[in-house]
Amino acid sequence: LVTNEIMGYRARFYLPALVPLSFAALLACARFRERFTTRSSLAALGAWVCLLALAYALRPHAALDRVPCSSFVLLLFLGVLLGDQLRQRSWLNPRAATATSFGFLLLCTVLLRPPHRAAAALDDDTFLRRASAEVTTTRGLFEIARCMPGAHSLYHSEIGIPGLVLPNWRIVDLIGLMSKELALHRPAFDSYCLRDRPEVLFLPHKAYRALNAEIRASRCLKDYTLMVRASSSPLYVRSDSSASFEACRRDPWRAR
Secondary structure, rough: OEEOOOOOOOOOEEEEEHHHHHHHHHHHHHHHHHHHHHHHHHHHHHHHHHHHHHHHHHHHHHHHHHOOHHHHHHHHHHHHHHHHHOOOOOOOOOOHHHHHHHHHHHHHHHHHHOOOOOOOOOOHHHHHHHHOOOOOOOOOHHHHHHHHHOOOOOEEEOOHHHHHHOOOEEEEEEOOOOOOOHHHOOOHHHHHHHHHOOEEEEEEOOOOHHHHHHHHOOOOOHHHHEEEEEOOOOOEEHHHHHHHHHHHOOOOOOOO
């Protein structure tokens, strides 16, 4: 209700959401009151909270080990409101309404649970692999580290996980956050790709549509072979290394 995570890792950049949500609610209020009754609206809201709680319980997330206390209290408050509406329903006797309300509050309490002590810290390698598994932009990266020990250059729009997995490589940030040349001058992709000829090339995240279109149409990309298609950042390996890379990644013991 307060923020919206806008990057994908659920832990970096947040857009304040409460103010625009409030304005949206004010604009929609008249239409909302025409189409929905208070009881049905609160019931729908309560059902949504239950589904959210169930989804969280079935798929716990590494970055959401605990629910903020304010969110927990808010969910219980919504449960109280729903329970009050249930008690006013003519088709429920008071005892059934009370039991239903209590069951809803118990569900929120058990599934969302109050804030608790964080679990023991993961070791660096486990944490790195778990973080990488939560997104698709780094698919194939660990195979690159295992199967291309002699390579040294990589293009990507991400530098965090690639930099940790490949600490001795030269990683070019295609977006320009870590490159003065790319950030300020925006040279044509071919002008530096044909010069560097990196062994590995991840397309920028799919959100960078113009840059992706330029790279897909470039002369440089013609010298690369697509290795991972199902990703927000498809992986290409330079064609003179693609056959050995493909053989290695299909045999996980070969390069060990």
